[in-house]
Amino acid sequence: MKTFDELFAELTERARTRPAGSGTVTALDDGVHAQGKKVLEEAGEVWIAAEHESDERLAEEISQLLYRVQVLMLGRGLTTSDVYRYL
Numbered sequence: 001m002k003t004f005d006e007l008f009a010e011l012t013e014r015a016r017t018r019p020a021g022s023g024t025v026t027a028l029d030d031g032v033h034a035q036g037k038k039v040l041e042e043a044g045e046v047w048i049a050a051e052h053e054s055d056e057r058l059a060e061e062i063s064q065l066l067y068r069v070q071v072l073m074l075g076r077g078l079t080t081s082d083v084y085r086y087l
């Protein structure tokens with residue numbers, strides 16, 4: 001189990017070291033257009049899960065959405081501080 005900040009730190013490290021086999025590295029190389037589409041796709045899956053699926057499935061879909069948002073943040077060079085200042 002990890003927090004949003006811990007995952008972001010992990011993905012930041014993946015972006016820096018670019019280990020072989022990292023899905024995050026591939027997603028970053030795919031570019032912002034593809035990263036944005038993934039955010040939209042996962043958001044749709046969250047919506048569907050919220051209406052029709054179990055709490056567990058919904059939580060899993062939300063975790064994937066958070067991951068995709070973080071990949072997009074990294075793709076655009078944003079940090080968590082850039083976002084948190086608006087919360």
Ligand SMILES: N=c1c2ncn([C@@H]3O[C@H](COP(=O)(O)OP(=O)(O)OP(=O)(O)O)[C@@H](O)[C@H]3O)c2ncn1[C@@H]1O[C@H](COP(=O)(O)O)[C@@H](O)[C@H]1O
Nearest residue numbers: 007010011014021022023024025038041063064065067068
């Ligand atoms: N939290 C996640 C995470 N959530 C979702 N995903 C990716 O998103 C996919 C699920 O989303 P989709 O619905 O698009 O599934 P899919 O269509 O079957 O998958 P794709 O064909 O799009 O890969 C998963 O198969 C993963 O590839 C994640 N990939 C990685 N992480 C974490 O990110 C960290 C770094 O991962 P790597 O970069 O892969 O080492 C690790 O801690 C991982 O646990």
